[in-house]
Amino acid sequence: MSLEAEFKTVAEDVKKVKTRPSNEEMLTLYGLYKQALVGDVNIDRPGGLDATGKAKWDAWESRKGVSKDDAMSTYITHAKEIMSKSGM
Numbered sequence: 001m002s003l004e005a006e007f008k009t010v011a012e013d014v015k016k017v018k019t020r021p022s023n024e025e026m027l028t029l030y031g032l033y034k035q036a037l038v039g040d041v042n043i044d045r046p047g048g049l050d051a052t053g054k055a056k057w058d059a060w061e062s063r064k065g066v067s068k069d070d071a072m073s074t075y076i077t078h079a080k081e082i083m084s085k086s087g088m
Contacts, residue, residue: 007036007072014079017086023055025082029075031059036071040064 001009011033021029034041041061046053063071 003069003072003076006076010076010079010083013088014083016088017083018088019086021082021086025078027055027059028078029082030056031061031063032066032071032075032078034060035063035066036068036075039068 014029041057041064043057045057045061066074
């Protein structure tokens with residue numbers, strides 16, 4: 001299976017876990033997912049009272065410079081850890 005195909009499969013499967021991952025785990029996955037699909041952050045950081053938006057932006061920004069393939073590989077690794085811990 002190609003890296004991209006595995007990434008897409010795992011991205012769908014991780015949504016089906018029985019126990020919701022922690023906020024930190026969710027942000028890690030979000031940042032890696034955005035980096036894999038979009039590349040470096042390309043929007044302004046949300047301001048004001050948008051704490052969730054800022055946290056998501058920061059998670060994505062923290063992956064700046066990571067290649068698409070590296071982001072996909074790391075996403076797959078983290079998602080599989082979450083799936084084994086949280087159950088399917």
